[in-house]
Amino acid sequence: MSTPTDAEAITYIRAINLALDDALAADDSVIVFGEDVGIPNGPFGASKGLRAAYGDRVFDTPISESAMIGAALGSSMAGLRPVVEVMYADFLLVAMDQIVNQVANTRYVSRGRLTAPMVIRTQQGSTPGSCAQHSQSLEALFAHIPGLRVAVPSTPQDAYSVLRGAISSDDPVMVFESRRLYPSKGHVRRDADARIGVADVVRQGSAVTVVTWGTSRPLCEEAVDSLALQGYECELIDLRWISPWDTETVLASAARTGRLVVVHEAVRNAGFGAEVVSTVAESLGGQLQACRRVGTLASPIPSSPVLSAQLLPSVDTITRAILDTIGEK
Amino acid sequence: MMAAEVDDYRDMLRIRLIEEELLKCVQDGRVIGSAHLCIGQEAIPVGACRALKSDDPVVATYRGHGWALAKGVPPVQFIGEVMGRDSTLNGGRGGSAYLSSPDHAFMGENSIVGGGLPMTLGLAMAHQRRATGLIPAVSIGDGAMNQGNVHESLNMGSVLGIPFIVIVENNGYAEMTPSTDLTATPAAVRAAAYAIEAIEVDGNSASAVAEATRRARELAISTQRPVMVEAHTRRLGGHYSGDAQAYRPKGELEEWGRLDPLTRARSLLDPTVAEATYQQVVAEVADAFARAAQLPAPLEEEAMKHVYAN
Ligand SMILES: Cc1ncc(C[n+]2csc(CCOP(=O)(O)OP(=O)(O)O)c2C)c(N)n1
Numbered sequence: 001m002s003t004p005t006d007a008e009a010i011t012y013i014r015a016i017n018l019a020l021d022d023a024l025a026a027d028d029s030v031i032v033f034g035e036d037v038g039i040p041n042g043p044f045g046a047s048k049g050l051r052a053a054y055g056d057r058v059f060d061t062p063i064s065e066s067a068m069i070g071a072a073l074g075s076s077m078a079g080l081r082p083v084v085e086v087m088y089a090d091f092l093l094v095a096m097d098q099i100v101n102q103v104a105n106t107r108y109v110s111r112g113r114l115t116a117p118m119v120i121r122t123q124q125g126s127t128p129g130s131c132a133q134h135s136q137s138l139e140a141l142f143a144h145i146p147g148l149r150v151a152v153p154s155t156p157q158d159a160y161s162v163l164r165g166a167i168s169s170d171d172p173v174m175v176f177e178s179r180r181l182y183p184s185k186g187h188v189r190r191d192a193d194a195r196i197g198v199a200d201v202v203r204q205g206s207a208v209t210v211v212t213w214g215t216s217r218p219l220c221e222e223a224v225d226s227l228a229l230q231g232y233e234c235e236l237i238d239l240r241w242i243s244p245w246d247t248e249t250v251l252a253s254a255a256r257t258g259r260l261v262v263v264h265e266a267v268r269n270a271g272f273g274a275e276v277v278s279t280v281a282e283s284l285g286g287q288l289q290a291c292r293r294v295g296t297l298a299s300p301i302p303s304s305p306v307l308s309a310q311l312l313p314s315v316d317t318i319t320r321a322i323l324d325t326i327g328e329k
Numbered sequence: 330m331m332a333a334e335v336d337d338y339r340d341m342l343r344i345r346l347i348e349e350e351l352l353k354c355v356q357d358g359r360v361i362g363s364a365h366l367c368i369g370q371e372a373i374p375v376g377a378c379r380a381l382k383s384d385d386p387v388v389a390t391y392r393g394h395g396w397a398l399a400k401g402v403p404p405v406q407f408i409g410e411v412m413g414r415d416s417t418l419n420g421g422r423g424g425s426a427y428l429s430s431p432d433h434a435f436m437g438e439n440s441i442v443g444g445g446l447p448m449t450l451g452l453a454m455a456h457q458r459r460a461t462g463l464i465p466a467v468s469i470g471d472g473a474m475n476q477g478n479v480h481e482s483l484n485m486g487s488v489l490g491i492p493f494i495v496i497v498e499n500n501g502y503a504e505m506t507p508s509t510d511l512t513a514t515p516a517a518v519r520a521a522a523y524a525i526e527a528i529e530v531d532g533n534s535a536s537a538v539a540e541a542t543r544r545a546r547e548l549a550i551s552t553q554r555p556v557m558v559e560a561h562t563r564r565l566g567g568h569y570s571g572d573a574q575a576y577r578p579k580g581e582l583e584e585w586g587r588l589d590p591l592t593r594a595r596s597l598l599d600p601t602v603a604e605a606t607y608q609q610v611v612a613e614v615a616d617a618f619a620r621a622a623q624l625p626a627p628l629e630e631e632a633m634k635h636v637y638a639n
Contacts, residue, residue, distance in 0.1 A: 040505035040576050062475035062511040063442045063503060094441065094478065129362015129413065131391075131427035133440040299636045302627075303424025304413035305361050310632035 004188070013182040015156035016046045016121070019163035020083065022190065024054050027081060030167060032058045034068060034085030034121075043087050044123065044182055065095035069120060073103050073172075076118035081167060089124035089138045089176060103172045104147035116172040121163070123177040125215040125265050126296075126312060128305040135301035135308075137214070137266035139176045143243040143275070149173040149196060150243040152214035156186035158200065158240050165194035178215040199246035201253075205233030208259040208322050211250055211276055213239040216263045216294075216313055223318040234322060242272050247279060254280045259325040260291040263318050268295030290325035294318050337379075337535040338594040339606050341371040344395045345591055346614040347404060351394070351411055351425070355570040359622075360412055364425040367395040369533075369565030372590035373498050374399035374468070376538025377558075380546060381466055381494075386436045386452050388445040388467040391426035392498075393438035396468055400435040404614070408621035421627040436465075443469060443476030446495070450482045450555075453493035457553075464549050466494040466542075472503025474516050480523075483555055487523045492549035494542065495557045498532060500564035501585075505576045520557040532560030533590040563588055 003018065004010050010018070023030045032047055038060040041048040050058040061068050065086055072082040086092050092099065099120070106116040126135035143150045149171050153162040159177060166173035173196075202217070203224055212220045217238050224234040235253050239245050254260045260280055262273035273293040281288050297311045348368055354360040367374070374395035381387070389396035397407055402418065409416035411425045418430045429437030436452065439445040449467035456463045473479055474497065486493060497516045501508055520527035526548050530541035538560055545556040563585040567574050574582075595603050 035503075036505045043504065060506050060510065063472045064475045064477070066477055091441065094443075094476070127362070129360070129424055131424050131440050132422070133427060133444075297633060299633050300422075302422035302632065303362065303419075303427065304421030304627050306413065306626045306629065307421055307632040310629050 007187070009185040009187055010156055011182065012156045012159050012178070012184050012186075013045055015160040015188050016163060016177065017048050017050070018188065018190075019160045019167075020047060020050060021053070023083070023164060023167045024050065024057060029079060030057070030081045030083065031075065032083045032085070033061055035061060035063055035087055037061075037085050042085065044179070046085065046121070065091050066098050069095045069098040070102065072118040072120065073098065073106065073116050076116045076172070077106065077114050081117055083119040083121060083167060086120060086122040088134050089122045090133050090136050092120070092122060092138065099142070099148070100145050104145045106147070107171070108147055115170055117170045118172050119163070119166045120172070120174045121177065122174070123179040123182070125178050125180050126301050126308055127180050128308070129303055130301070131303045132300040137176075137264065137296070139214070139242055140266055140270065140272040142174050143272050147172070148243060149241070150176070151241045152176045153240055154178060154181060154214050154217040154238055156184070156188050157192055158238070160188045160190065161192045161194040162240060165196050168194070169196060176214060180215050181218070184218075197241045197244035197246055199249045200238045200240055201235065201249065202238050203234065203236040205235040206257055207232045208234045208261055208325050209237065209250065209253040209257045210234050210261045210263065210322060211237045211239060212263040213242060215265045219313060219315050219318055220263050222315045223322065227319065227322060232322070232326060245276070250276065251280060251283050255284055255287055258287055258289040260288060261294065261318070261321050261325055263294040263313055263321075265313060266295055267298055268293050269298045271295045290327070292321040292325055294321045333536065334594070334597045335602060335606060337372070337375055338591070338598055338603065339610055340375045340399060341535060341591055341594055342607065342610045343404070343614060344371045344375070344398050346610060347398065347408065347617070348394055350614065350618055351408070352570055354412065360425065362424060364394075364411065364570045365392045365568065366566050366570065367392050369585070369589060370498055370500055370562045371395050372535040372594070373496065373532045373538050373560045373562060376535035377466065377496055377542040379535070379539040380542035382463060384434050385463050386434045386456075386465040388436045388449045388452070388465070389438050390442070390445065390469060390473070391438055391440045392470070393428070393468070394425070397428060397430060397435050397438070400430070400433045402430045402433050402435055404617040405620045405624075408617055409624040412621060412624075413627070414621065414624040415627045416624060420631060443473040443478040445469065446479045446482040449493050449495075450486050450491055453486070453491045454489075457491060464492055464494060464546050466496060468496045468498055470503060471497055471499040471508045471516060472511060474512055474519060480519075483520070483523045483525060486555040487525050490553045491555065492553050493555050494545045494549055495555060496542070497557060497559045498562060499559055500562050502564055502568065504568045516557060516559045523555075525555045525557060526552065527557040527559060529559045529561065532562035533588050533593060535590070535594065562590075565589060
C-alpha cells in the first residue's frame with residue numbers, strides 16, 4: 001500500500017487505516033478483527049488492504065459482539081494485542097457484560113497479574129436518516145466504568161495518534177470514532193504526540209473556555225470562529241480522551257476565563273459534560289462565574305432529519321450557550 | 330389459473346416496484362439516509378403472511394419493507410415513513426430501518442441483528458397466557474443465528490413451552506461476507522439442539538413459503554414450542570442502498586437472477602392476466618408515491634414527545 005507523505009492531507013478513515021497498518025507492522029502480536037473487517041476490507045474501509053498485507057492476522061468474525069469482545073479479552077490476557085472493531089457503538093450494548101464485568105475488572109482483581117491490553121474500535125453519532133439504534137453517542141457509559149480507557153478523536157491526526165496510543169496502552173481502550181467525520185481530511189504526522197489523556201488546545205482565547213470532543217468539534221470551531229469576528233475570543237479545547245481526561249489543561253483555562261461551556265453530541269442528561277463541569281466547579285469554586293452544557297436533548301434520536309435537528313447540538317445552540325455565559329444575548 | 334397465484338404475483342410485485350422506486354429516492358435525495366431492500370426475497374413475507382392470521386404479530390429486521398407491506402400497511406403511509414414524513418406509522422421517527430404499525434400487527438423492524446427474538450418470545454408469552462389464539466412470528470437473517478439473543482430465546486421458548494415462529498431468511502450473505510463463512514451449522518441443525526421443529530423451504534416460492542408457514546403455525550400450536558422455518562433465498566441487490574457489491578463473484582448476480590421469485594411467479598400466470606396485473610400495480614405504486622410526497626414534514630415541536638408516558 002502506498003503511504004501518504006506528511007504533507008498530504010488524508011481522510012479520517014484513511015488515518016485509522018494507516019494507524020492499524022503501522023501497528024500491525026510494528027508489533028506482530030497485534031491482530032485486527034470484526035464483522036466484514038478482513039476480506040471485505042471493513043464496513044467503512046478502516047482495514048482496507050490489511051488482510052492482503054497481513055494475512056490471517058486480520059480476519060472476519062460472525063455477528064457475535066459478545067464473543068468478539070470476549071475473544072479480544074482472552075487473547076490480550078494471553079499476550080496478543082487485539083484490535084476489535086464493533087461496527088456501530090449501538091452494538092456494544094449487546095456485549096455489555098464482556099466490556100463492563102469482564103474486560104474492565106481484569107487488571108484490578110488480579111492485582112495486575114492479568115491484564116487486558118486490547119482496543120475496541122467503534123464509531124458513533126447521528127447522520128441524517130439514521131435510526132434510533134444507529135445514532136447514539138455512548139462514550140459516557142464507558143467513562144463511568146473504572147478500568148476502561150476512553151477516547152473520542154475528531155481529526156485525522158487524532159484518529160491516527162489516539163489509535164496508536166491505544167494499541168500501545170497496557171489498559172483496555174475504547175476508541176469512539178465519528179462516522180460523520182470519516183470523510184473529513186487533514187494532515188497526519190506519524191510521529192505526533194500519542195500520549196493518552198492529553199487534550200488539544202485548538203484555539204486560544206480569554207472570553208470563555210469551550211470544551212468538546214468527537215463529532216461536535218467542527219460545530220464548536222464554526223461557533224468560536226464566528227464569535228471571534230464579533231470580538232469574543234474563546235479558548236477551544238478538544239479533550240480527545242475522556243478517560244483519563246486532561247483536567248490540568250481545562251482547569252488552567254477555566255481559571256483564566258472564569259466561564260465554561262462543554263459540548264458533546266451525547267445526550268446532555270448525565271453526559272460526560274456534567275463530569276467536566278462539576279470537576280471544574282469543585283476546583284475553582286467561585287472563580288467559575290458561569291457554565292453551560294450543550295448536548296442532545298433527552299430523547300431517542302428519530303430518523304427524520306427534521307426531527308433530529310430539533311434535538312442535536314448545532315452551531316446555533318453552541319453559540320447561544322457561549323453568549324449566555326458571557327451574559328450577552 | 331388460480332386467484333392465489335395472481336395475488337402472490339401482485340403482492341410481490343408491489344413490494345418490488347416500491348423498493349425499486351425507494352432506491353431511486355435514496356439516490357436522488359427524496360429519501361435521506363439509506364435503505365436495506367428485500368429484492369429477491371419478496372416471496373417470503375408474501376407467502377408467510379398468507380398463512381399467518383392477519384392479527385398474528387410480526388417482528389422483522391431492517392430488511393423489513395416486504396413484511397410491513399405484506400401485513401397490510403398502506404403503501405402511501407409506508408412510503409411516507411421511509412421519506413421521513415409525518416406518516417401515520419411513526420411520524421418519521423422510524424424511517425426505512427425501524428418502522429412499525431401495530432394497527433396492522435406489524436410490531437416493528439429492528440436494526441439490531443437478532444434484537445427481535447427476545448421480544449417475540451415475550452409477545453408469544455402474553456398471547457399464550459391470554460389465550461388469544463395468535464401466534465407471533467419473527468423474521469431474521471441467517472447471520473443473526475450467531476447472536477446470543479437468538480439462542481437464549483429459542484432455548485427459553487422451548488423449555489417454557491412458548492409457541493412462536495422464527496423465519497430465517499437465508500439469503501446467502503451477511504453484509505459483505507458469505508453466510509457459509511460465518512456459520513458452523515445450518516439453522517435447522519441448531520433448532521434441533523433446542524428440541525424445536527424446523528422446516529426448510531424454497532424461499533423463492535410464495536406458495537411453498539405459505540405452506541411451510543401453515544405447517545409451522547400448526548406445529549407451534551400442537552407442540553406449544555417455537556418452530557423454525559428456514560427459507561432459502563438469494564439477495565438480488567446490495568446489503569443496503571449504497572453497497573457497491575465489489576465482494577460478489579463475477580456472474581453471481583446473473584445466476585441468482587434466474588431464480589428471481591417474481592419472474593417465477595409471473596411465469597405461472599396467463600400472459601394477458603400477468604400483463605394486466607403488472608400495469609395495475611405500476612399505476613397503483615406511481616399513485617402511492619405521488620400521494621406520499623404530499624404528506625407533510627413532521628412538526629418540529631413533536632420531536633420531544635412520547636419519550637415517557639407523561
Ligand atoms: C448487533 C448487531 N451487529 C451488527 C450489525 C450490523 N449489521 C447489520 S445487518 C448485518 C448483517 C446481517 O446479516 P443477516 O442476519 O444474514 O441478514 P441480512 O442482512 O442478510 O438480511 C450486520 C452485520 C447490527 N445491525 N447489529
